[in-house]
Amino acid sequence: MKCRRCAAPAIIELRRHNAAFCSTCFVNHCHEQTRRAIHDYRMLEPGQRVLVAVSGGKDSLALWHLLHELGYRADGLYLGLGIAEYSDESAARVRDFAARFGFQLHEIDLPTDVGFDIPGGARVARRAPCSACGLSKRHLFNQAALRLGYPAIATGHNLDDEAAVLLGNTLRWDEAYLARQYPVLPESSGFARKVKPLVRLGEREMAAYCVVHRIDYILDECPMAAGNRHLHYKELLNSLEASSPGAKAAFLFNFLDRARGRFADVVLEERAALAACAVCGAPTPGDVCAFCRLQERASGSSGEPVILRSRTP
């Protein structure tokens, strides 16, 4: 198979683009798709500072690398989740990556700095582990960005992630989640801007990008995520994609272009109802935010400023 652009031997075939690329043209393709997502959804200004949420997985490490390649002042924030060897290995991948490329890395360790780990927090709060993890990440990444003065947080959510989330939200016709599903959530009082620059790139592309750049990412799936619905939705969408290339992208981008606006009122109503959390001050629909309630139940205390450790390259 030959590269569509230069006819050199191809290393990857992307059926939804009806194309195959050699190593050089594939990297250019990743740059173009990321640049286009940032431009089309007005995610970042050229050269802007941005805090990248890094996990040690392929998507976040590739994103961090891509943003630097595109000229952004991208620093990383790693959140240690306290999930035994999985967290130890994830942290090692992130630190090695930051040291190799000379990138600035900030860290928060959930057990040491916040007082609970994800398995324990999920058990005590009677939440699914992925729910406790997502809540902790959203809260702590946002708080860190505000404290450190980053105008935006970038996450490694890719096309497959977003399509799977959309499938789940659509199966439930969950208006609030459908309204919030967008590649950029603008900044507002108490919230840094949140951007998803990989929304035009799939999981295969991100894994391939890491292999091409010899980026050593954690291959093992989080042990807490096994069997969750999100992974099942991805399998369903991959089966659909196999028989109908481009179906995933059409599902997601046609929703974003044509349907999401119909739910806009839900977001406005939600934002109007937010007030400051009585404990930490973060915006919340109740008296005390969900994260402070989780922290109180899991560790017995809440509201203390979170410790941030920074590693200078």
Added chain:
Amino acid sequence: MKVRLRNPTRDVEISGPKTVGALLEALAIVPESVIVILNDELVTRDARIADSDDIEVRAVTSGGSA
């Protein structure tokens, strides 16, 4: 040929030689869910694999619901 499947990691024996596409079909793997690494380089489905090659089929699906 010995094929290393990653995430979870295990090795399987498959009769060769084969193309990558035929290998994935024999293993009942959806091509959209993996990348294939032959002797440390990415390859497409038409690449031919010999018995002596070092072949890895790496699953790329990941993530919780956050």
